[in-house]
Amino acid sequence: MSNRDFAPKIVAFCCYYCAYSAADLAGSLRLQYPPTVRLIEQPCSGKIDIRLLLQAFEAGADGVYVAGCLEGDCHFLQGNIRAKKRVNAAKKILDKIGVGGERLEMFNLSGSMGPRFAAIATEMTERILRLGPSPLSTADKGEEGKAE
Amino acid sequence: MIVAAAKPWEEIMASLHGMHKVLVVGCGGCVAVCLAGGEKEAGIMASTLRMQRKLQGEPVETEEITLTRQCDPEYVRELGKKLEGVDGILSLACGVGVQVIAEHYPNIWVAPALNTKFAGATLEHGSWEERCGLCGDCVLGQTGGICPIIRCAKSLLNGPCGGSQDGKCEVKPNECAWNLIYERMGRLGRLNQLLEVAEAKDWSQGRDGGPRRVVREDVKLDD
Ligand code: SF4
Numbered sequence: 001m002s003n004r005d006f007a008p009k010i011v012a013f014c015c016y017y018c019a020y021s022a023a024d025l026a027g028s029l030r031l032q033y034p035p036t037v038r039l040i041e042q043p044c045s046g047k048i049d050i051r052l053l054l055q056a057f058e059a060g061a062d063g064v065y066v067a068g069c070l071e072g073d074c075h076f077l078q079g080n081i082r083a084k085k086r087v088n089a090a091k092k093i094l095d096k097i098g099v100g101g102e103r104l105e106m107f108n109l110s111g112s113m114g115p116r117f118a119a120i121a122t123e124m125t126e127r128i129l130r131l132g133p134s135p136l137s138t139a140d141k142g143e144e145g146k147a148e
Numbered sequence: 149m150i151v152a153a154a155k156p157w158e159e160i161m162a163s164l165h166g167m168h169k170v171l172v173v174g175c176g177g178c179v180a181v182c183l184a185g186g187e188k189e190a191g192i193m194a195s196t197l198r199m200q201r202k203l204q205g206e207p208v209e210t211e212e213i214t215l216t217r218q219c220d221p222e223y224v225r226e227l228g229k230k231l232e233g234v235d236g237i238l239s240l241a242c243g244v245g246v247q248v249i250a251e252h253y254p255n256i257w258v259a260p261a262l263n264t265k266f267a268g269a270t271l272e273h274g275s276w277e278e279r280c281g282l283c284g285d286c287v288l289g290q291t292g293g294i295c296p297i298i299r300c301a302k303s304l305l306n307g308p309c310g311g312s313q314d315g316k317c318e319v320k321p322n323e324c325a326w327n328l329i330y331e332r333m334g335r336l337g338r339l340n341q342l343l344e345v346a347e348a349k350d351w352s353q354g355r356d357g358g359p360r361r362v363v364r365e366d367v368k369l370d371d
Pocket residue numbers: 150175176177178179180216217218219220241242243244245246
């Protein structure tokens with residue numbers, strides 16, 4: 001599949017207090033960001049756990065990111081720090097099994113950073129476009145191919 | 149609690165080689181508390197297994213279940229209804245749980261996902277340390293509640309040895325258990341108790357010589 005046909009599916013787990021508000025702000029400011037990103041609102045980035053991150057890939061995501069408040073600014077004090085550790089642990093699993101840890105990232109921003117929200121969505125989209133579709137989805141195609 | 153930690157991934161994968169359907173069984177007891185084998189860890193392991201197998205072109209189906217405890221037959225019997233079409237079981241319990249499953253299901257393969265490490269305590273979230281060597285004849289009553297069998301690198305009954313330096317053990321970077329015992333006994337005004345020389349321990353109560361058993365007629369249900 002050439003990159004031109006590839007519309008990545010990217011899941012963004014966004015903390016309600018920062019990234020989700022920043023997304024709102026980006027919308028109010030009429031900032032463009034790629035339609036590849038699907039937002040999932042979280043009460044805190046610390047809600048994220050490794051299982052959820054892996055499930056997103058299993059369910060067909062080509063890339064996943066967690067967006068939490070700036071370090072030191074978490075409304076629940078440590079949620080974003082804990083999220084970062086879990087993201088790093090999940091990256092190791094993805095590397096180990098051949099999906100690739102690069103497809104997962106943690107970002108920090110504040111609710112007032114609308115332009116940064118758009119920039120992150122663009123940055124992640126570019127990264128996934130460069131990496132291509134998730135090997136899991138190509139493995140799917142392989143199976144379908146075999147069945148035919 | 150029993151403290152355990154995940155086995156290397158390659159070992160787990162090898163133990164499930166060739167299987168098309170695997171039942172991943174977590175345990176809600178000790179290993180859930182030490183974050184090695186509870187429901188969440190079973191979910192992570194099952195998901196990792198499915199993805200890796202898919203990428204290898206050998207997809208595997210998984211079922212997940214987390215039992216209240218895997219060391220009690222009444223819970224392990226719940227697995228019976230989950231076994232249809234299952235080629236093997238991956239148990240995230242301690243070695244006890246794995247064996248109880250093996251005993252109850254003689255015709256199905258069961259592999260351990262964890263290495264069972266020790267009987268220990270939580271030092272802080274994410275950090276555990278051994279506290280009891282399960283010696284069968286506890287001496288904590290003579291040592292102020294600090295176990296010399298496990299916490300002294302040489303398991304001395306009459307310590308400390310000559311290598312105790314500034315409260316540290318000469319073998320490991322840990323605190324010298326006998327220094328801890330001495331300080332605690334002193335605080336409690338019981339240093340005289342340490343003047344008694346402890347006799348050789350009765351290791352017939354220990355783990356050598358086959359499995360030990362505890363039987364309580366008063367609580368048995370068969371009458
Ligand atoms: S099976 Fe092992 S880990 Fe699970 S409750 Fe029993 S002793 Fe604890």
